[in-house]
Amino acid sequence: MKAVGFYKYLPISDVNSLIDLEVSIPKLESNQVLIEVKAISVNPIDTKIRASKLQIKSFPRILGWDGAGTIVARGVKTNVFNTGDDVIFTGDISKNGSNCQYVALEELFVAPKPKNLTFEQAAAMPLTTVTAYEAIYDRLLLSAKDKGKSLLIINSGGGVGSVATQLAANLNLRVIGTVSRIETEEFSKKNGADVVIKHTHDLIPQLEVHGFSNGVDYILANYDPYPYWDVMMKAIKPQGKICLIVDSSGLVDIRPLKDKSITLVSEMMATRIKYDTEDKGRHHEILKIASKMFDDGILKSTLTKTLSPINAATLREAHKIIEEKRMVGKLVLSG
Amino acid sequence: MKAVGFYKYLPISDVNSLIDLEVSIPKLESNQVLIEVKAISVNPIDTKIRASKLQIKSFPRILGWDGAGTIVARGVKTNVFNTGDDVIFTGDISKNGSNCQYVALEELFVAPKPKNLTFEQAAAMPLTTVTAYEAIYDRLLLSAKDKGKSLLIINSGGGVGSVATQLAANLNLRVIGTVSRIETEEFSKKNGADVVIKHTHDLIPQLEVHGFSNGVDYILANYDPYPYWDVMMKAIKPQGKICLIVDSSGLVDIRPLKDKSITLVSEMMATRIKYDTEDKGRHHEILKIASKMFDDGILKSTLTKTLSPINAATLREAHKIIEEKRMVGKLVLSG
Incomplete structure (x- = not known):
């Protein structure tokens, strides 16, 4: 599948700071669902991790922990979603993210996509x-x-x-x-x-x-x-x-x-996920509550800018905008 | 009335750091009760204020915001206590304290003395x-x-x-x-x-x-x-x-x-008192709850050392013990 990631921590002006990759579709574990990514959001955490000098064990590093898509496969131990469900999701920042075509996630990180939002508007919201x-x-x-x-x-x-x-x-x-x-x-x-x-x-x-x-x-x-x-x-x-x-x-x-x-x-x-706290289910609960608040019109999407297509060049442009603090509201990539 | 106080911030080894004084009995305001002090406790806050270099407007400065005694007079607007009631009290550290024979306090700072505690045991507890x-x-x-x-x-x-x-x-x-x-x-x-x-x-x-x-x-x-x-x-x-x-x-x-x-x-x-917060009545409520917890045997006095009589020499000794961190539990002066 296509993905955007990097092998070296580099400034965003460097063409190799984020590059187009071809990687295998992630192996689905029994407690995970596989999501076809339709839109991804870029957050300050992405730029911070890209600029980090920490040793990360497995390269390429793929960023992105915020998006929307459709479930295309489910592990045998999952029970919340079905294939074909449109969803929003966050992710585990200690692992590779969703700047790619397919992402495998525990149901904990996933909630139904608000029906009245586009994939782009929905992708702007989870994180x-x-x-x-x-x-x-x-x-x-x-x-x-x-x-x-x-x-x-x-x-x-x-x-x-x-x-x-x-x-x-x-x-x-x-x-x-x-x-x-x-x-x-x-x-x-x-x-x-x-x-x-x-x-x-x-x-x-x-x-x-x-x-x-x-x-x-x-x-x-x-x-x-x-x-x-x-x-x-x-x-x-x-x-x-x-x-x-x-x-x-x-x-x-x-x-x-x-x-x-x-x-x-x-x-x-990330605290509840990182430390595997007893109340880590709260993460899923909040995503579900939020999704309903969007459906009920209590919350409105804060999407203000969409770039496309999803590739390294567009993602570098997005990181640059975030790093220069030029954003109002949220920035999403799709297509 | 007799009091112990000071005119200058001095180390406790100096004989003038705390001195015996003769001052007038405080004028009772309509919302205050006048308490005859039977026992006083010494806390780290006393030693910190004594060692302070801040400008204090009215000298002599009299310390002590923790004690037990008996109500001997009440202002016309008080309604919780009667003369003759044995009480425990804290105080307002921005004003002079209870290292003296009589102290005038709003009822907010006062609660009934736990019946099963001596004045010394009770004086150890409020602050x-x-x-x-x-x-x-x-x-x-x-x-x-x-x-x-x-x-x-x-x-x-x-x-x-x-x-x-x-x-x-x-x-x-x-x-x-x-x-x-x-x-x-x-x-x-x-x-x-x-x-x-x-x-x-x-x-x-x-x-x-x-x-x-x-x-x-x-x-x-x-x-x-x-x-x-x-x-x-x-x-x-x-x-x-x-x-x-x-x-x-x-x-x-x-x-x-x-x-x-x-x-x-x-x-x-001191926060609720100093800033006159809407919930400052909580101070009195806590003193009352605590008094009942002592009566019910849920709390026990942490008094471990009593010195007497209440005068400058004994109080200097008490400050010295506190400053040298030699205490286990609480130190009270009486008599």
């Missing part, structure tokens, strides 16, 4: 939705009881930020998004942000202008927390909670957490 | 119990559903650690305490620790020996987290929670929190 859902529900522990509380979403125009905005708005929280550009401001409002401020300027006076002089109840930081650390310590209310989804680029002073008895929680979609 | 209760119930969000889960209590022989051990054992968690001395090992076991290990040695191999090779569900760090940071990151299970009650002496690398989606939460008893 960011699972991450945003875990951040909102499992890490910040938000629920309907938090109606009216305030949530500051730093970088609300990105992949996870734009789904988190929709989820929080659906819980009737007051969402303050941060963006740098006029396009992302409009996009964030469309996703349900009540207020959108600029992270290119000091956040504190902007929060004050919008009536948040006493701070916000929750913060979700979809960006390196290091440059925002001091401002987050100021902006958060006593007993507030902060969720991080991006690594800090520097060491931080955790002492200010104490004065206000603050909770700091980190979210990574 | 550490509120802190431990908040850490276990309000920060780590532990409850009866966590039966059988594991909690590592770093420095389980100190004031907060010894109450937290009792509270967690009462919730049927498996408590692993850490101590440095044989006296604290026995004390921790008496408080309900299932396993006691030495924080003078590497914790990881000791946890392995006791069957915690896969880590622990929760950690409560009653000590500077800086030297324990790496070991906590190793010892905590995926999706586990860590509660800190002591400031970190250095900057930390928060990146390892992400891989396991860890929650880090800080606890300070």
Whole structure:
């Protein structure tokens, strides 16, 4: 089958950073389904792994853990899906991904494709939705009881930020998004942000202008927390909670957490899979819930850009756009 | 009335670091009760404020936010207690404390003295119990559903650690305490620790020996987290929670929190009072619950040492013992 992958960690400007490959169709294990890939999404995690210098044992390395397709075969021990089912899926980042024609996955990573979304619109959603859902529900522990509380979403125009905005708005929280550009401001409002401020300027006076002089109840930081650390310590209310989804680029002073008895929680979609936790079935459950939320119109696809066809050249272009932080919403490859 | 306080921040070896004073009985406000102090407890916070170099506006500074006594007068707007009631109390560390004959406090800081405890045994408890209760119930969000889960209590022989051990054992968690001395090992076991290990040695191999090779569900760090940071990151299970009650002496690398989606939460008893939070009544509620837990025999006093009389010389001796970390359990002054 066709695939896109690499043998060496190279900058995206290098023509060999992602190359067209011919590899065998993955051997289907008894607890896996085989999916014909129709559309794939590109996420920051893809560019980070491509740029990594870690030793990876088996080359070629094939990226991509987010997409949509159709089930073409199933292992004897699978019981959720049938061949012919259209599905969305994430994946296990410790293994090869879905930048290829066929991918074999445990049912844990798969959910029905929302019926009212195209393959491209659907492929844009799994990874960011699972991450945003875990951040909102499992890490910040938000629920309907938090109606009216305030949530500051730093970088609300990105992949996870734009789904988190929709989820929080659906819980009737007051969402303050941060963006740098006029396009992302409009996009964030469309996703349900009540207020959108600029992270290119000091956040504190902007929060004050919008009536948040006493701070916000929750913060979700979809960006390196290091440059925002001091401002987050100021902006958060006593007993507030902060969720991080991006690594800090520097060491931080955790002492200010104490004065206000603050909770700091980190979210990574891969945790349950990587550590084979007792509740790893939650991953599948969230994918299913999300799929239904799309069907019910509670969530809308955040797809904003589609490139085609799926090959090395297009994928290099996609990585370049992500690395240059030029995206608003999500980028998908199809065809 | 007699009081012990200071005009200058001085080392405890200096005879003027804490001095005997004669000051006026505090003016009772309408929402306060006046308490005749029978016994006071000394906590690390007293020594930290005494050693502070911050500018404090009104001298003399009188320390002590933990004690037991009898209500001798009440403001017209109070409605919980009557004169003659024996009570326990904490206090507001931004104001002068209870190292004196009479203290005026809002009812928020006061609860009935447990009937089966002496004034000395009772005075040992309020501050550490509120802190431990908040850490276990309000920060780590532990409850009866966590039966059988594991909690590592770093420095389980100190004031907060010894109450937290009792509270967690009462919730049927498996408590692993850490101590440095044989006296604290026995004390921790008496408080309900299932396993006691030495924080003078590497914790990881000791946890392995006791069957915690896969880590622990929760950690409560009653000590500077800086030297324990790496070991906590190793010892905590995926999706586990860590509660800190002591400031970190250095900057930390928060990146390892992400891989396991860890929650880090800080606890300070003063937060609700300092920030006048909507739920500040919780402070009084916890004091009342704790008092009943002592009455019901669920909690036992952690008093281990009583000095008397209450004067500057005895209080200097108490501060010295705390600063030299020689205490097991709690130290009280009376008489």
